[in-house]
Structure formats: structure tokens, C-alpha cells
Amino acid sequence: MVKLHIKKDNDSHFLYETTVQIPVEDLMTDVCAIYNGRLKVQRLCAEVEELAEHGITLPPNMQGLTDEQLVDLKLRDEWEDKCVPSGGAIDRRDDIGRRNGKAPNEKMAEVLKKTVKEAKDMISKKKVDANVCVTQPVVLEALNIIRGAVMIVYPMNLPPHDPVRMELENNEELAGSQASLDVFEESNTSLWFSGKEMLRGKKLCDFVGKNEKTKIVAKLQKRGQGAPAREPVVSEDEQKKMMAYYYRKQEEMKKLETEEDDSYLNSQWADNQALKKSFQGLGNIKWGPR
Structure with a gap:
């Protein structure tokens, strides 16, 4: 059936x-x-x-x-x-x-x-x-x-x-x-x-x-009103989940932008000169106390 x-x-x-x-x-x-x-x-x-x-x-x-x-x-x-x-x-x-x-x-x-x-x-x-x-x-x-x-x-x-x-x-x-x-x-x-x-x-x-x-x-x-609207590509439930996901990501970005702690800038992954230093053999240099 x-x-x-x-x-x-x-x-x-x-x-x-x-x-x-x-x-x-x-x-x-x-x-x-x-x-x-x-x-x-x-x-x-x-x-x-x-x-x-x-x-x-x-x-x-x-x-x-x-x-x-x-x-x-x-x-x-x-x-x-x-x-x-x-x-x-x-x-x-x-x-x-x-x-x-x-x-x-x-x-x-x-x-x-x-x-x-x-x-x-x-x-x-x-x-x-x-x-x-x-x-x-x-x-x-x-x-x-x-x-x-x-x-x-x-x-x-x-x-x-x-x-x-x-x-x-x-x-x-x-x-x-x-x-x-x-x-x-x-x-x-x-x-x-x-x-x-x-x-x-x-x-x-x-x-x-x-x-x-x-x-x-x-x-x-x-009759006389033409064809009805086609079904949406994304269902209503899927649309709600997508909106919730992007809202959560947006809030995370806002939190990062307002975060006062910038210690993450000292991390190796945040060093935009890391590639250049690795070619020059300076990537693993550790500075001692002065």
C-alpha cells in the first residue's frame, strides 16, 4: 500500500x-x-x-x-x-x-x-x-x-x-x-x-x-491558484539544528574576541614566523634566563 x-x-x-x-x-x-x-x-x-x-x-x-x-x-x-x-x-x-x-x-x-x-x-x-x-x-x-x-x-x-x-x-x-x-x-x-x-x-x-x-x-x-510551493531542500528540524550550530560558533568567536588572556600568542602554532625559523634552523632554540 x-x-x-x-x-x-x-x-x-x-x-x-x-x-x-x-x-x-x-x-x-x-x-x-x-x-x-x-x-x-x-x-x-x-x-x-x-x-x-x-x-x-x-x-x-x-x-x-x-x-x-x-x-x-x-x-x-x-x-x-x-x-x-x-x-x-x-x-x-x-x-x-x-x-x-x-x-x-x-x-x-x-x-x-x-x-x-x-x-x-x-x-x-x-x-x-x-x-x-x-x-x-x-x-x-x-x-x-x-x-x-x-x-x-x-x-x-x-x-x-x-x-x-x-x-x-x-x-x-x-x-x-x-x-x-x-x-x-x-x-x-x-x-x-x-x-x-x-x-x-x-x-x-x-x-x-x-x-x-x-x-x-x-x-x-x-484550483486556479497555480502549483503549490515545492518542498524545501532542508527540513524544518535540520534548519533549526543548523541555526543552533552557527549560533554556538558565533558565541564562541565572540568569547575569543573579548578574552583578555592572550597567552595563547606564545604558543608555537600562533607564531607566524614558525615556517621561516624552521628553514633557518632556529625553530628549536631555547632562550635561558638573562
Whole structure:
């Protein structure tokens, strides 16, 4: 099975394993689904962390308003009494006024936070270093454990406008947000290898050869943006080691330049007349006390 190290620009995202006989269309479908699924898990994890800290999201017409403004406008969150977390709520005000401040108790909040960490680990970029591939079932499992944790803490379900519920029901609204720019639509996405676009209608072996024991770097790119940047000749880790080495050498030179002890000048290796003296037979002359 050939392994593809999927990148966007120079950022690593995940490893994908397949056969060289896979059509490029099927490859693009699977890779885009995993890439977008990972983004979805990351968005969900961020929102669930906020849910654990500050409770459910306020209705859109109440978000960002002060308590005085809510009283003046006679606005009240009808979901506050319907969506009480299991074990009761504790007051933890949301300073930006996006959530209602009725957070789950410590035990329930820990359930959410622990699940978030587990889901993040399942789709982490660190799996690339561990040589572990990510698949659609893995992404689906990450979504399912988050769904399960949310249902434990909020068995009555969340308000329909809460981003966590919207994500879990695939009703998220990304239009106009930065998240929408990160999502790849399969029809508007290309995959590049070695400076060449993998064209639909062909198979992966047409670009990487027929050796199944191959590992390549493939880059996702939106169509119309040209070819992605090639891989750097020196890796990031190697670059850091080189910088550390030259910095250490530079510090050593500074230390030598500021060193007051110049006794080393009396050493034989520091005598720029040593070669001339050796030809004249004066190299081994030792001067006695005067």
C-alpha cells in the first residue's frame, strides 16, 4: 500500500494509505472528506470546550448584550430552563456575552474536556510522526464520541442555534467565516505531487509508479491558484539544528574576541614566523634566563 503524506502549503495534516491503482477521482473524494472531517472535529472541539466553560449559546439576538440591555429590551433566553446540564449548573460568566454562563458542574465539564482531548488525539498531526494513517472511520469515531459526551451532559439536547448541535447535525453555517476558506470542495480541489497536478481520469500509478511500497508528499490546492510551493531542500528540524550550530560558533568567536588572556600568542602554532625559523634552523632554540 502506498502512503500519501497530505499537506496544505507546508503544513502537515495526515497520512493516507491506499493502492496505486486507485482512480484520482476516488482518491480526491476520500482525501477531501478526511481533510474536511478533521476541520469539523477541530471546530467541534473548540465549541465543546466553550460549552464546558460557559454553558449553552445564547440566541443570536441576545449575544454580546449587557445585562442592562437585556432588561431594557425585555429579552430572555427561553432555552436556559430547558437545557440544564446533568447534575445542575454553576455560574461561570462568559465575558464576551456569547454563552449564557450556566456551565456544567466540574464532573460533567471533565467528561466534555476529556472527550475533546481524546477526539483531538485521534486526528492529531502528531500521527504523521508516528507513521499512523487517518481514515474516514477514524474521523467519524471522533465525531461520535463527542456526540456521546454532549448527550451525557445535555440529554435533552442543545438549543438548535448552538454551534455544537449545528455541527453534529451538519447544519453549521460557515459562510463569511475563516473556516469556510479552509474547507476544500472536491470539485474545486486538486492534488499535486512533485510539481505536477494529478489529473482526473487517471490512476495514482500514472504519477507515482507501480511500486506499492512508496511514500510520497501530496499537496492539496484550490484550483486556479497555480502549483503549490515545492518542498524545501532542508527540513524544518535540520534548519533549526543548523541555526543552533552557527549560533554556538558565533558565541564562541565572540568569547575569543573579548578574552583578555592572550597567552595563547606564545604558543608555537600562533607564531607566524614558525615556517621561516624552521628553514633557518632556529625553530628549536631555547632562550635561558638573562
